[in-house]
Amino acid sequence: MPVSRPESSDSRIIAHVDMDCFYVQVEQRKNPDLRGKPTAVVQYNSWKGGGLIAVGYEARKDGVKRSMRGDEAKEVCPGIHLVQVPVARGKADLTIYRVAGSEVVSILARKGRCERASIDEVYLDLTDAAETMLKETPLESLESIDEEVLKSHVLGLSSDGKDDRESSVREWLQRKDADHRDKLLACGAIIVAELRLQVLRETEFTCSAGVAHNKMLAKLASGMNKPAQQTIVTSASVKELLETLPVKKMKQLGGKLGSSLQTDLGVNTVGDLLQFSEEKLQDFYGVNTGTWLWNTARGINGDEVQGRLLPKSHGSGKTFPGVRALKTVAAVEKWLKELCEELNERLQSDLEKNKRIAHTLTLERLPYCDFSKATLPHRQSKTISLLFKKQTLCPWSQSLSQNVQTTNAWSYKVDEIDQSVIEELPLEIQQEFRTWLRPQKRPNIMKRGSSIADYFSPTKN
DNA sequence: CATATTACTTCA
DNA sequence: TGAAGTAA
Numbered sequence: 001m002p003v004s005r006p007e008s009s010d011s012r013i014i015a016h017v018d019m020d021c022f023y024v025q026v027e028q029r030k031n032p033d034l035r036g037k038p039t040a041v042v043q044y045n046s047w048k049g050g051g052l053i054a055v056g057y058e059a060r061k062d063g064v065k066r067s068m069r070g071d072e073a074k075e076v077c078p079g080i081h082l083v084q085v086p087v088a089r090g091k092a093d094l095t096i097y098r099v100a101g102s103e104v105v106s107i108l109a110r111k112g113r114c115e116r117a118s119i120d121e122v123y124l125d126l127t128d129a130a131e132t133m134l135k136e137t138p139l140e141s142l143e144s145i146d147e148e149v150l151k152s153h154v155l156g157l158s159s160d161g162k163d164d165r166e167s168s169v170r171e172w173l174q175r176k177d178a179d180h181r182d183k184l185l186a187c188g189a190i191i192v193a194e195l196r197l198q199v200l201r202e203t204e205f206t207c208s209a210g211v212a213h214n215k216m217l218a219k220l221a222s223g224m225n226k227p228a229q230q231t232i233v234t235s236a237s238v239k240e241l242l243e244t245l246p247v248k249k250m251k252q253l254g255g256k257l258g259s260s261l262q263t264d265l266g267v268n269t270v271g272d273l274l275q276f277s278e279e280k281l282q283d284f285y286g287v288n289t290g291t292w293l294w295n296t297a298r299g300i301n302g303d304e305v306q307g308r309l310l311p312k313s314h315g316s317g318k319t320f321p322g323v324r325a326l327k328t329v330a331a332v333e334k335w336l337k338e339l340c341e342e343l344n345e346r347l348q349s350d351l352e353k354n355k356r357i358a359h360t361l362t363l364e365r366l367p368y369c370d371f372s373k374a375t376l377p378h379r380q381s382k383t384i385s386l387l388f389k390k391q392t393l394c395p396w397s398q399s400l401s402q403n404v405q406t407t408n409a410w411s412y413k414v415d416e417i418d419q420s421v422i423e424e425l426p427l428e429i430q431q432e433f434r435t436w437l438r439p440q441k442r443p444n445i446m447k448r449g450s451s452i453a454d455y456f457s458p459t460k461n
Numbered sequence: 462c463a464t465a466t467t468a469c470t471t472c473a
Numbered sequence: 474t475g476a477a478g479t480a481a
Contacts, residue, residue, distance in 0.1 A: 043464060043465085044463065044464080046463095047462080047463060048463085050463095050464095051463070051464055052464095053464065053465080069463095085464090085465095091465090092464070092465065094465070094466075117467095117468090117481095118466090118467070118468090118481075119466080119467085121481095251480085251481075252479090252480070252481090253480095254480065254481070255479055255480050255481085256478090256479070256480090257479085257480090288470095311466095311467070311468090312467080312468070313466095313467065313468080314466095314467095315465080315466055315467070316465085316466085317464090317465060317466070318464090318465080319463055319464060319465080320462095320463080321462040321463040322462045322463085323462095324462080325462075325463090362475090362476095368462095378477075378478095379476085379477060379478080380476085380477090381475085381476060381477070382475085382476085383474085383475055383476075384475095385474095
């Protein structure tokens with residue numbers, strides 16, 4: 001739970017940029033025939049037409065939902081174009097979407113601190129850029145205001161939703177009597193509109209954005225007017241906005257905490273939270289979460305935009321339907337190898353592109369739940385250090401399935417990471433490694449191949 | 462029978 | 474520090 005640093009007068013300018021049905025846009029750029037047509041992206045076509053993971057706006061108009069199967073989508077929208085996610089090594093391969101996401105990040109990072117929040121979302125801290133703009137070009141004197149920024153939705157502006165919205169947005173942007181924070185928001189909106197146009201010019205992708213004084217409100221706003229639009233949250237609009245907002249719509253409150261607020265405290269909207277003292281909330285949920293909730297009710301959020309353009313981790317996984325799907329050790333090893341090879345390829349390109357090297361590896365089995373059949377209820381995971389330790393990784397012999405015939409459980413041993421990998425790193429990082437490694441005892445370094453799987457030597461127990 | 466990731470927190 | 478919980 002993020003701890004909100006109470007910030008009495010938070011005049012930061014924060015934007016949240018969200019790509020519109022991103023996977024669909026990537027596929028439409030690849031195949032322009034699909035532009036303007038109802039389109040969705042599916043994976044695994046064989047069972048009920050595959051699962052939808054992205055739905056274009058034309059298809060949404062016909063009632064297609066993300067929760068649907070391909071077959072179901074065809075029923076409500078017979079003309080829909082279903083594009084399959086690329087498959088490599090027998091599993092979905094999201095590489096093209098990751099690469100497209102990076103294209104967008106590199107553009108959005110030009111005007112301020114940028115945080116890659118997911119494959120298709122970023123936060124921007126535009127405070128400095130907005131302040132600079134306000135100093136150098138007073139808004140009242142702006143001759144030509146960008147077409148795009150005039151299409152902004154300004155929360156709390158009475159004309160929002162009317163015909164002549166553009167002229168009232170222009171009026172709002174240039175108001176002489178506007179307070180300083182509103183002027184900064186206006187500058188933020190101009191910058192974001194420019195960035196969104198640059199994204200469109202350079203990548204052909206549209207996106208939506210929210211501009212506010214903190215991350216929480218910016219995120220809320222980016223989803224309010226989609227696709228290809230932006231929404232500005234003025235301080236004056238916050239109270240009304242949160243008053244009727246269902247708690248479940250708020251980031252972090254979509255899960256168990258949100259449910260607990262409803263059932264245990266009778267809190268249904270964020271506004272309902274205002275009735276509770278900070279102390280009361282802390283008693284119920286602990287100091288951190290309690291304070292965070294108290295601030296959230298007031299539209300206060302101190303979370304900083306982390307300057308981070310790259311993901312912190314890489315993962316590769318596949319779902320196997322039912323406990324019967326993976327019934328032999330050979331099958332488990334086969335799929336483990338496929339997953340390792342994908343991971344290896346991605347770590348390799350991360351090393352080349354970003355000079356980064358992985359130092360921990362986690363193997364994880366997710367829960368499998370079925371009402372009638374046997375279930376594997378809880379997650380199991382095993383984490384190892386790739387750098388120093390000799391450890392054993394053997395979590396799966398019983399847990400993958402009761403049907404795995406393993407009287408002799410199998411395990412993997414990890415040695416030190418291959419020296420040749422370290423040698424490819426920049427000199428200063430190599431130096432760092434040597435200092436880390438010196439006090440450790442060095443196990444014999446055996447020559448290994450390029451696959452992560454090669455870092456594990458299968459042994460019998 | 463069926464998504465694939467990613468990030469962050471909590472607890473021992 | 475590793476395993477599990479929560480959330481998106």
